[in-house]
Amino acid sequence: MAVLVRKVELSWLDRTYVWPVLKGMAVTIRHFLKQITTRPSKRYTVDYPDRKRTPAPGYRGLHELKRFEDGSIKCVACFMCAEACPARCITIESEEYGDLNRTQGFQEKRPSVFRIDMLRCIYCGMCEEACPKDAIWLRDDYEQSSYDRLSLQMGKWDLMNTYADRDRKPRIDRDPTPTVPHHSVLPEEP
């Protein structure tokens, strides 16, 4: 696209160069006075380690695996998040639990392994979008750093407790109901 360059006719005052410089200096001193009289907590720059910024609502930070009140995981190991993940950072292994398969004829599933490779995750929130049970949330913790790579491979219990202290929930490390031994066929009634 051709751009029409319009030559601006400067007034004699502008051509002296002195007056525009004075105007420019007025602009800079205004910024200087405004910034120097602003309290550090009100400035654009957040003095990071001393002051922390509250992320906006909808911020996609560290994940949390949600739980029911009894402490059982909401995730049903449907693998939708793992499929949706563009970075392929979610690893799920499922297991059966409960006695519904004995009484109702179907199985309840939950993940026995739910691992997110935080070094791979791009925090896009696709897993949250894909989840039919709202079992994975991306919340506002943005301070994830570690001295080694292994501690950023977060497992099921890491992910369930990521916000436990903040939400005043107990940290848990076991499922309330035990898993059942693997069977695909109903055992015979004795």
Add this chain to the structure above:
Amino acid sequence: MESLASQLHLMPETFWMIAKLAIVFLGPLTLAALLTWVERRGSAMIQDRVGPNRALLFGRWRLLGLPQLAADGIKFFLKEDLVPADASPVLFWLAPLLAFLPAVLGFAIIPFGRSFTQGGHTYHLSLLDPGNGMGMLYPMAIGAVAVYGILTAAWSSNNKWSILGGMRSSAQMVSYEISMSLAVVAVFMRAGAYDPEQIIAAQAGLWNVAPQVLGFLAFFVCMFAETNRLPFDFAEGESEIVAGFHTEYGSMKFALLQLAEYLHLVTAAALIVTLYFGGWRVPGLADPPVLLSVAAFGAKLVFFCWVFIWVRWTLPRFRFDQLMFLGWKVLLPLSLGNLLLQAWLMRRGW
């Protein structure tokens, strides 16, 4: 004063000389060091940033980022002192001194307060007493020598960028020296003398800046060129010639070159204050007390140092041909016109 001198078994004159030497050497040096801090924090404030504020004194006191100065100084001392293999070793070593010394020497003539008489002695508040025959020609001459520091640094580095930066800055300083001198000649004419004491005495009622606005403007702009400050810092130029004349310099040599730049700034501000803003004069007071006169000089000096920094963060760098255009076709006619105008006015008896 005399009791203090006798306690140290010194003549009052000797004691006073040593005291002045300490003030004139350490004062601008301290101010130059502080100016590096002002430049960094001030520019940050101008650009709505925060600036360096993380250095802590003894790991505890932040002091508005002032410990950064000490941290930088210690760092410069501890860095390896590198000399490029193909550089001229003697000149490379000499160049920071050549840049540093004229910057310190220039301040010696500036009266930083009113002369006073005590116990039969007249004490002058400038390192070189008035009536020494050099007057304001001395800082001009010393300022012209500053070109050699930059040019020696550029030449001895044996580096294309350095030599380009050195050539540019020496061409610029030489071209602006003419209009600067012409502007100062008008001041000499008005005062009828070139001794700073008499120039300040001539500004008793009205500071020189009012009758000689054009001369002041020319001198002020030339001072930016002489001190190699933005918008005329052609000795450097990150996008074109890396760091210019001090590309090859590191450690304490670099610190000296940097300090010399700020000392030049202090001296330039002192010259502006002495020539155009009445030196130590206080408006409305014909004969201010000595301490007040020193304070007035200090306040004016600090203000003009701040103006140098302020302008630096307002204007971008000129193009080199624009610089030459401004120097030869605008400032030279301006200061020459001012000289003729003042001469005509004096002939008419105004």
